[in-house]
Amino acid sequence: xxxxxxxxxxxxxxxxxxxxxxxxxxxxxxxxxxxxxxxxxxxxxxxxxxxxxxxxxxxxxxxxxxxxxxxxxxxxxxxxxxxxxxxxxxxxxxxxxxxxxxxxxxxxxxxxxxxxxxxxxxxxxxxxxxxxxxxxxxxxxxxxxxxxxxxxxxxxxxxxxxxxxxxxxxxxxxxxxxxxxxxxxxxxxxxxxxxxxxxxxxxxxxxxxxxxxxxxxxxxxxxxxxxxxxxxxxxxxxxxxxxxxxxxxxxxxxxxxxxxxxxxxxxxxxxxxxxxxxxxxxxxxxxxxxxxxxxxxxxxxxxxxxxxxxxxxxxxxxxxxxxxxxxxxxxxxxxxxxxxxxxxxxxxxxxxxxxxxxxxxxxxxxxxxxxxxxxxxxxxxxxxx
Amino acid sequence: xxxxxxxxxxxxxxxxxxxxxxxxxxxxxxxxxxxxxxxxxxxxxxxxxxxxxxxxxxxxxxxxxxxxxxxxxxxxxxxxxxxxxxxxxxxxxxxxxxxxxxxxxxxxxxxxxxxxxxxxxxxxxxxxxxxxxxxxxxxxxxxxxxxxxxxxxxxxxxxxxxxxxxxxxxxxxxxxxxxxxxxxxxxxxxxxxxxxxxxxxxxxxxxxxxxxxxxxxxxxxxxxxx
Amino acid sequence: xxxxxxxxxxxxxxxxxxxxxxxxxxxxxxxxxxxxxxxxxxxxxxxxxxxxxxxxxxxxxxxxxxxxxxxxxxxxxxxxxxxxxxxxxxxxxxxxxxxxxxxxxxxxxxxxxxxxxxxxxxxxxxxxxxxxxxxxxxxxxxxxxxxxxxxxxxxxxxxxxxxxxxxxxxxxxxxxxxxxxxxxxxxxxxxxxxxxxxxxxxxxxxxxxxxxxxxxxxxxxxxxxxxxxxxxxxxxxxxxxxxxxxxxxx
Numbered sequence: 001x002x003x004x005x006x007x008x009x010x011x012x013x014x015x016x017x018x019x020x021x022x023x024x025x026x027x028x029x030x031x032x033x034x035x036x037x038x039x040x041x042x043x044x045x046x047x048x049x050x051x052x053x054x055x056x057x058x059x060x061x062x063x064x065x066x067x068x069x070x071x072x073x074x075x076x077x078x079x080x081x082x083x084x085x086x087x088x089x090x091x092x093x094x095x096x097x098x099x100x101x102x103x104x105x106x107x108x109x110x111x112x113x114x115x116x117x118x119x120x121x122x123x124x125x126x127x128x129x130x131x132x133x134x135x136x137x138x139x140x141x142x143x144x145x146x147x148x149x150x151x152x153x154x155x156x157x158x159x160x161x162x163x164x165x166x167x168x169x170x171x172x173x174x175x176x177x178x179x180x181x182x183x184x185x186x187x188x189x190x191x192x193x194x195x196x197x198x199x200x201x202x203x204x205x206x207x208x209x210x211x212x213x214x215x216x217x218x219x220x221x222x223x224x225x226x227x228x229x230x231x232x233x234x235x236x237x238x239x240x241x242x243x244x245x246x247x248x249x250x251x252x253x254x255x256x257x258x259x260x261x262x263x264x265x266x267x268x269x270x271x272x273x274x275x276x277x278x279x280x281x282x283x284x285x286x287x288x289x290x291x292x293x294x295x296x297x298x299x300x301x302x303x304x305x306x307x308x309x310x311x312x313x314x315x316x317x318x319x320x321x322x323x324x325x326x327x328x329x330x331x332x333x334x335x336x337x338x339x340x341x342x343x344x345x346x347x348x349x350x351x352x353x354x355x356x357x358x359x360x361x362x363x364x365x366x367x368x369x370x371x372x373x374x375x376x377x378x379x380x381x382x383x384x385x
Numbered sequence: 386x387x388x389x390x391x392x393x394x395x396x397x398x399x400x401x402x403x404x405x406x407x408x409x410x411x412x413x414x415x416x417x418x419x420x421x422x423x424x425x426x427x428x429x430x431x432x433x434x435x436x437x438x439x440x441x442x443x444x445x446x447x448x449x450x451x452x453x454x455x456x457x458x459x460x461x462x463x464x465x466x467x468x469x470x471x472x473x474x475x476x477x478x479x480x481x482x483x484x485x486x487x488x489x490x491x492x493x494x495x496x497x498x499x500x501x502x503x504x505x506x507x508x509x510x511x512x513x514x515x516x517x518x519x520x521x522x523x524x525x526x527x528x529x530x531x532x533x534x535x536x537x538x539x540x541x542x543x544x545x546x547x548x549x550x551x552x553x554x555x556x557x558x559x560x561x562x563x564x565x566x567x568x569x570x571x572x573x574x575x576x577x578x579x580x581x582x583x584x585x586x587x588x589x590x591x592x593x594x595x596x597x598x599x600x601x602x603x604x605x606x607x608x609x610x611x
Numbered sequence: 612x613x614x615x616x617x618x619x620x621x622x623x624x625x626x627x628x629x630x631x632x633x634x635x636x637x638x639x640x641x642x643x644x645x646x647x648x649x650x651x652x653x654x655x656x657x658x659x660x661x662x663x664x665x666x667x668x669x670x671x672x673x674x675x676x677x678x679x680x681x682x683x684x685x686x687x688x689x690x691x692x693x694x695x696x697x698x699x700x701x702x703x704x705x706x707x708x709x710x711x712x713x714x715x716x717x718x719x720x721x722x723x724x725x726x727x728x729x730x731x732x733x734x735x736x737x738x739x740x741x742x743x744x745x746x747x748x749x750x751x752x753x754x755x756x757x758x759x760x761x762x763x764x765x766x767x768x769x770x771x772x773x774x775x776x777x778x779x780x781x782x783x784x785x786x787x788x789x790x791x792x793x794x795x796x797x798x799x800x801x802x803x804x805x806x807x808x809x810x811x812x813x814x815x816x817x818x819x820x821x822x823x824x825x826x827x828x829x830x831x832x833x834x835x836x837x838x839x840x841x842x843x844x845x846x847x848x849x850x851x852x853x854x855x856x857x858x859x860x861x
Contacts, residue, residue: 070506096509103510109503113525122521123511172511454785471786472737472770554770554781555742572666572745 019047019206020081022176026073028066030232032057037232039063039073045176045208049199049222051240052212054229060212061106063229064178067210068103069096080175080208102174104182108165110153116140116164117149123172139171143197159190166194170201177209183218195222216257228252258305258381259352266300269293275324275377278304282348290324291380303383308342308354310379314372315363325375327351331367334360341365345373387578388585391558392566399474399562400542403481407489407538408531410482415493415534416519433491436484441547448480448552472554477562480548488537496530497523529601536597540590628831629656630838631676633667635683635821636741636774637708637748637793640801641854642681645847652841655834663774665745671696671826678829679838683708683775683793684747685822692824698832701825705842706856708819709794710751711808713782720789722809727759730789737770739781739790747819748775752791755815782806794855820859 022045030039039059052060065071067078069085072093078086085094085101111119117136124132140146143163148156156164162182169177183191202209211222219226219240226243228236236243236252243252264278267288276293279286291304318326329347336342341355343365351373355365365371418430436444448470453459462470470476500523508518524531546564553560555569563586570579634642639661646657660667664682671677672694680697682688685704691697712729714722720729730738741749749771756762772778775793782790783805797808823842825835841847848858 068506068510070509096506097512097514099510100512101510103507105503105507107501107503109501109507111504111507111522122508122513125513125517168511449780449786450784459785468736469786471781471784550773552786554737554739554772554787556770569742569744572663572669572742574669574672 019208020083020175021046022067022078022080022208022210024067024076024078026066026076026078026086028062028071028073030059030062030071032059039066039232041229041232041234043227043234043237045210045225047206047208048202048224049209049211050224051219051222051226052210052229053214053219053226053243055214057231058229059232060229061180064103064180064210064212067176068101068178069094069099070103083175100172100175102169102172102177104165104169104177104179106180106182106184108161108182110161110165110168112153115150115152116145116156119153119164120168120171122168135171139167142201143167158185159194162186162190162194163197166198170205173205174207176207179209179211181212181214184213184215191218192221257307259308259354260306260311261383262304262349264289264291264302264304264382266298266302268298278302278380278382280304280349284348287327287348289375289380290377291382292378294382305381305383306351306375306379308352310375311351311353312374313343313345313353313355313359313363313365314374315365315369317372318374321374323374323376325373325377325380327373327375329371329373331365331369331371333367334365345371347373387575388582389561389563389566392561392563392582393585395474395558395561396543396563399477399481399545400539402478403485403542404489404535404539406478406482407485408535411486411489411493411534411538414486415490415497416523418490418494419497434487437487441484441545442551444480444484445548445551448476448548471552472556472560474559476552477549477560480552481542481545484545484548485538485541488541489534492530492534492537493527496527496533499530500526532597532601536594540594543586543590627654627656628834629658630678630831630834631658631660632679632681632838633660633662633671633675633677634681635664635667635747636661636776637683637795638681639776639796640799641795641850641856645842645850648846648850649838649841653837655838657838661774661776663741663746663749666774669745674828676828676830677826678831678835679823679825681705681821681823682747683819683821685820687747688822688824691826696827698825698827701836701839703823703839703843704820704859705823706821706851707859708748708821709813709855709857710748710755710791710811710816710819711794711797712789712811713779713792713797713802713806713808714789715782715785715806716804718788718807722789723807726809727755727761727811730756730761730765735765735788736768737781737787738765738768739770739772739778739787739792741775741778741791742771742773746772746774747821748791748793749778751811751816751819754817755791755811758815798853798855821856 025042028039030037037059039062041063052063054060062071066073073086075088076086077084077088084090084092085099086092111122114122120140121132121136124135127135137146140149143166145160145163145167148160148164153161153164183194213219226238226240227234228243262280264280267277267279269276271293274293275290278289278291280289289304327347329345332344332346332350334341334343336357339357341357341360343353343355345351345353353373414433418426418433452462452470454463454469459470466475470479504522505518508522513521544564545562546568549560549562549565550568553562553565555561555565563582567579567582570582642659646659650656660677664684664687667680668687668690671680671691680688680691688697688702692699692702712722712727714720719734720732722729729735740752743749743753753762756765770781770787772781775796778790779792779796779802781787782792783802794810796802797806823839825832825839829835851858
């Protein structure tokens with residue numbers, strides 16, 4: 001049984017060769033925020049972590065439900081390796097209980113009337129008593145919760161509940177693991193410990209893991225691959241770096257946090273220098289930025305994205321700088337957000353700039369102060385409209 | 386004491402039999418109502434609720450005439466059991482099952498529907514069949530509703546009068562229930578006996594309901610803990 | 612002019628009294644016809660409430676707003692007189708009722724020739740009678756069974772109707788194989804032709820002397836008395852005879 005897709009997975013660079021590939025292509029009508037969407041996706045997930053990233057209402061949970069069999073797609077095919085879970089053409093629809101798809105829900109869904117131990121054992125009913133007990137205690141150890149065995153879900157903390165939910169799902173040796181924003185309510189320390197344990201487990205059990213999150217930090221912490229979902233469609237796929245640091249599409253840019261996005265028209269190109277000039281319409285004269293060279297001749301319309309954290313602020317016109325873009329402006333507002341100060345600067349367009357508290361104090365910044373914005377060429381990210 | 390203990394015992398037997406039968410029959414119906422997504426589900430819900438609004442005389446009429454020995458269904462029943470529906474304990478049981486059906490099915494269905502759907506989904510993803518999911522997740526989390534349904538059917542049957550009056554035939558030890566006994570005493574001007582019996586029935590029914598509602602307050606939390 | 616005429620007619624309708632009559636179950640067809648005839652004759656509407664004589668007595672004693680009571684015996688009216696609920700002098704025995712043993716038309720029992728003996732047939736699983744505790748016809752049936760010596764054989768097969776009409780209905784629907792009902796039922800249009808019957812010999816049970824009486828709480832004593840006079844008339848006698856009642860020898 002040589003499945004070409006399996007060979008593909010094995011030759012993929014980052015992953016250890018092993019387990020079968022989750023392969024899915026399907027359509028499903030779904031409703032979110034009082035609107036009707038169509039979830040229309042095609043993707044593959046190799047053993048390891050694949051992050052599913054997108055805003056609420058994008059269809060991430062619906063996607064997981066379709067893979068698990070809790071929702072039936074309108075058309076398409078879902079398979080793990082050679083095992084076909086769903087195929088409209090062949091009228092195959094494996095019942096949920098037979099799919100061996102592990103699913104940790106957003107609200108965990110621990111059985112409130114069963115102890116932690118009973119919860120974890122729930123999926124092992126087909127095993128003889130002795131083996132059941134062995135496997136249960138092994139996974140409780142692995143997730144560091146053996147001391148909670150006789151407690152009830154209402155008696156344990158959020159992090160302990162998470163571990164229990166994971167243990168319960170993983171002990172059944174699933175072929176695919178689906179995690180729906182499982183760590184959202186936890187603090188950073190607990191989160192990272194759980195992620196470590198999960199990684200370790202994944203080393204030993206090479207199965208595809210679909211991990212849903214809307215947190216950028218988690219994408220970087222976990223991801224080997226990211227799939228970005230928006231309004232029912234996959235708008236980007238790739239490594240976290242590819243998708244987030246140089247996003248190719250504006251929807252993704254908005255998702256991943258470019259605070260400043262503008263319409264721009266290419267003014268002139270300088271292929272020998274690898275740069276081009278773009279004009280951004282503003283109050284009065286346009287702002288001209290020097291940006292990296294991308295495809296598109298003079299006059300083409302693009303979008304420019306600049307991160308607030310990539311912009312420098314000066315209280316006097318700077319001299320001797322390498323940066324090619326220096327724009328004068330005035331501080332319109334200053335807002336402290338935790339340990340970051342967000343400044344809105346009017347400079348014929350309005351830009352958001354992030355500074356440290358120390359910087360604000362040292363420069364004695366205040367509303368109305370005249371400032372100069374400094375933006376490196378390579379901090380300007382160009383995107384197709 | 387002028388209390389007809391035979392009538393009391395008979396009524397108790399009737400109520401217990403009917404409640405037990407409704408636990409068995411009512412569960413599948415309630416399950417279907419709680420989880421089905423068919424568009425015509427509302428029709429079944431209306432049929433189940435009918436006995437609440439129909440006078441018991443309608444049911445009595447059907448048992449007597451439409452299911453009587455002159456009807457095909459009635460004849461089939463006689464062939465099967467050797468006697469009519471009317472004038473028999475089993476006839477009363479069947480009539481009472483129909484009459485108390487919504488009092489069992491509605492609380493059952495409500496408590497099933499209140500179980501967090503994610504728990505049911507979790508059970509399925511862990512490999513449990515729908516039957517196993519029912520017994521290990523849905524039912525244990527619906528105990529308050531099950532108890533309520535059983536208690537209501539029991540109490541409702543204890544007090545049943547209209548159907549019994551129409552088709553019972555007032556046979557001592559077979560169809561002469563407490564409610565009929567009280568009615569007869571009143572008709573014969575034996576107010577003292579009627580009063581004693583009525584008070585006993587009142588006290589008994591109250592005690593049963595009080596115990597059930599008292600115990601029911603220690604209910605499971607329906608829904609996941611997080 | 613038109614307005615006052617209309618008002619006048621409305622007042623007429625208001626003024627025409629209504630009589631509310633409590634009547635034994637065996638009179639359900641006969642008294643309906645008599646009441647209709649009376650209304651045509653005098654304009655007085657007669658509203659009828661049928662039930663077991665004992666049940667009706669209970670209701671009257673507890674204040675039910677009837678004007679007249681037609682019992683299936685003489686004892687219940689006497690009970691009411693003693694309780695002060697009825698007008699003693701108005702007591703009138705209007706008929707003597709007859710008990711019959713009735714079987715449905717498709718029954719294999721030859722009740723017309725065998726009479727009470729058919730009850731010993733094993734195919735007779737249930738025998739319907741009115742509840743003897745508060746229905747005169749029920750008491751008569753029990754008396755007849757005892758006098759005929761078959762009571763012990765059939766006691767466990769008796770089913771009791773609330774009144775003699777319900778007993779008739781049990782048999783007619785086929786749920787009981789035989790039943791003791793009023794002759795008035797057996798010959799009424801609703802049941803005639805649906806079954807066969809045997810008149811129970813009058814020496815087997817105390818006579819069903821049926822008495823009518825005006826009630827003390829009546830708001831229309833004059834009209835009630837007039838109706839009772841009408842009952843004594845020849846035309847009513849004919850009606851009653853048609854339904855198998857015999858008239859008392861005055």
